[in-house]
Amino acid sequence: MAEQQNGDAPVLVLRDLVKHYQVPGGTVRSVDGVDLVIGRGEIVGLVGESGSGKSTIGKMAVALISPSSGSVELDGVDLAALPKRRVRAMRKRFNIVFQDPGSSINPRTTVGDAISEPLRIHRIVPRRRIDERVAELLEQVGLRPDTAARYPHELSGGQRQRVSLARALAAGPELLVADEPTSALDVSVQASVLNLVADLQQNLGFACLFISHDLSAIEYLADRIAVMYLGRIVEVADRRDLFERPMHPYTDVLLQAAPVADPVEQRGRERVVLRGEIPSPMNPPSGCSFHPRCPLATEVCRTTEPALRTVQRADGRTAQVACHLVGDDGVRAALPAESVPVG
Amino acid sequence: MNVLEVADLGVTFATEDGPVVAVDRLDYEVREGEILAIVGESGCGKSVGVLSLLGLQPGNSTVSGRVSYRGEDLLTVSESRLRGLRGRDIAYIFQDPMTALNPLMTVGTQVAETLRKHLGMSKAAARERVVELLELVGIPAARERLGVYPHQLSGGMRQRVMIAMAIACDPKLLIADEPTTALDVTVQAGIIETLKELRDRLGMAIVIITHDMGVVADIADRVVVMYAGKAIESAPVVELFAHPTHPYTRGLLQAVPQRGQHATAHRLKGISGNVPVLRSTAVACSFADRCAFASDACRAVRPEPAPIAGAGHTVACLHPQTEPLLLQKGA
Incomplete structure (x- = not known):
């Protein structure tokens, strides 16, 4: 014990x-x-x-x-x-x-x-x-x-x-x-x-x-899930919240990329295919290390590294996220619906 | 029209412990322009089954049966004829592109070599075609990549180079053996999209071998489920997932946690026991010892693939299961 x-x-x-x-x-x-x-x-x-x-x-x-x-x-x-x-x-x-x-x-x-x-x-x-x-x-x-x-x-x-x-x-x-x-x-x-x-x-x-x-x-x-990208934790949330309402754009595309074992559902899903591939951990990008692949990246993402901070969702549960685009209520704009061409 | 018909295919290995049957009277066909998924767990014979189509099986094995490629029996043609077909009519890509690419040759030279050898292109023409091919498979800045070596590329980009080489001669059939298994899931999604686009644009048939039911659901038109060297169930993809009928197929689908399932409220169903080692062709159901529905008949008679309700659906089972499979969500 x-x-x-x-x-x-x-x-x-x-x-x-x-x-x-x-x-x-x-x-x-x-x-x-x-x-x-x-x-x-x-x-x-x-x-x-x-x-x-x-x-x-x-x-x-x-x-x-x-x-x-x-x-x-x-x-x-x-x-x-x-x-x-x-x-x-x-x-x-x-x-x-x-x-x-x-x-x-x-x-x-x-x-x-x-x-x-x-x-x-x-x-x-x-x-x-x-x-x-x-x-x-x-x-x-x-x-x-x-x-x-x-x-x-x-x-x-x-x-x-x-x-x-x-x-x-x-x-x-x-x-x-x-x-x-x-x-x-x-x-x-x-x-x-x-x-x-x-x-x-x-x-x-x-x-x-x-x-x-x-x-x-x-x-x-x-019970809880932490998502890593290039040596950093980008999101920590209760497992239900993470799958139902991913906060970090990387978590979102990761969930969308994993195929579900149901051909009807899988073929009806909208998904964002990421540009490029994970950069080298020898030379991580400036600012948010996900910004070169992020469909939502803005100027602040290119220059300033986001800290992992605590947010409180509408249902009262707290979570942590490292993204400039997520509000203190854990909400952010949706990813663009059309898939981003690879490359 | 079928581009490939495989009938009664057998592959037997000679080992120190005696013969081992890896492929046991396998039947399937591939239609023109179709994506066929062959799904199964390790050791079910799915890889050696496709390697043997063009004489690429390991040396300690013997192959029997009939493999008809557009009417020509590949198991009886000469080695020089096979060499002409390999890469030109039927091309392969594998799980690990590093073992298939030459590490000492630049990407541009390797892809061009295929074009020059099979199509007799000039150096300059081949070079231009390589740039087109690399762009077609989604490699950014293709012209600048001609001079790089495989180790300078990421795993996903290497797999794209392999695909470019495979489609260089406009094959009628592309065989992809676990092409995304070694890749991260975000990279896998891009490769699968690329394979679908290539099929739509070039019209080639694709046989994809995988153990991942998610990949099957994403890409396949039709599915063959293999167990112990045999096709135990086959159906169009939507039909297979809607009405999985063989107890093994159902077991595979139930073994993977569904979205929303958590250990506190749900128990996964594994499949107990192990895949049997066949010393000779099976005369009973090879799954019987692991099957909850097995009867004496299953241990006495080998079930042959037979059509059941549902278009194009066949199953090799004496006790096909027709109850809806409840893969309940949110449990």
Whole structure:
């Protein structure tokens, strides 16, 4: 079970988080000033296209890489400022699963060894109770206890992802980062992994940062959704609000671009096809980094970078958006109806 | 008029563990100017099925059946005839353009090479035609891009270069194998629009292979659903989504969360179990072990594709499901 430390204080707070990489020819601004809060037991979806920096955020949230600046606070403790030894001691409180479970499970160890390792390292249960606990964890993720004796290559992709979830949750973390956990799976298998993440979260109560490029998976699981573009968060909203009334023009075109599995509805949709492609994070545009592709961009968008600010909608719910064209009530002009030619 | 007719197509791999049947008596046809989607999950044989049409299957496989391209059987013609057809009459594009493009050759030279080889164009004429083709597939500032190398382009632009090469000789049939799977969704939307426009302007038929029902709904005129190397259901796109009849097709549609569905109020239905490995051609229903409706008959008889109510709709199932599929929204 998640440890309840200080009531409803958030589990994770990212403050002005920055990760820059120096490469020949310049600086890659992978994450460029991100603020995000995840409450206890909350599932926050982080959506964005490739290169938006969403995976880099996930890795910083679990101290796999350290930020260039800013802070990652878990229960109020800044992981980035802690000595390595103390971070190690905190590792049982957060964990991560990746797209490819093959890369996070050692192919030469049995499933049982992989799951029991965190139990031994963090001394979660007495040595004599480890096998019993492994069996419980396997059942919790829908695998038979005798799976413990098998090797990862003997399992299907869906089963391997279940094993990596069991391992990630073995020490009872308060925070689970799931980085595209279903993206490598066939759709029929994706469904059962999505159900499993939802069930585990319900039963165990951990908070979850669910990272995906798949809008339907994000909508299915998340309570709140943050949208990233070029290293920045451009919108954070309750999942219903985000899908029904997207505020940022980028969120809008992203939703319009994802085809719906209904030919009549899909062919009747109006959609704006974006100009060009995501600019390089080595050389982000001036002002709002979305302005060169935005059908609504004005002069202020070209010159002034919009801050992520809180708005209050007519229904009373609050949200955050980084766009000059959205009013304090969360409303903005509609995108032009005709599709913008590519190029 | 059919541009392509595939009948009784079989592809069997010789592996260390014995033969594996990847394509198991597959039948379908492609009409002129039509966009046909072949949809299925990994390992269902959808890719090797189209590679084998022009002799591009891996070396450890054998191909049987009939593949008729405008009346000519491609499985019996000479290798030199196949070479003449490849790229000229039937062209391919793949998921990852980086593996199909030559990294040491500029974009302009690569596309021009196709024109010079197949159509015997002069260098200058080919160059002008390349600019037209790049513009046709939506590459901005086409003339300035002639001298760039593939690695200097984004994934979406590389895929556009691949499409330009594929349509260079005005093929009758374009085969696109997961052309947008590696791309971001906003880039995917542009590529799909481009493929639709090309079909409308040039009149070529397109076979698109995908696992994404959203892409199918967006682009296809007709759909073939594959499972374990077979066509288990086929129908015009609106008919298929309105009346999905094979339990596997219905399972695929139900597995994906619909707009408005949330885990707190809705449970997704996965399809339990795994795709079987076929050692020989199936003599029973290959889906029976994963199917909630399977009976003894399903394990004893192989269901053959048969027409059902609904224009052009066929299904290979002893227990076709006709209840409306409730993909309720807002649950």
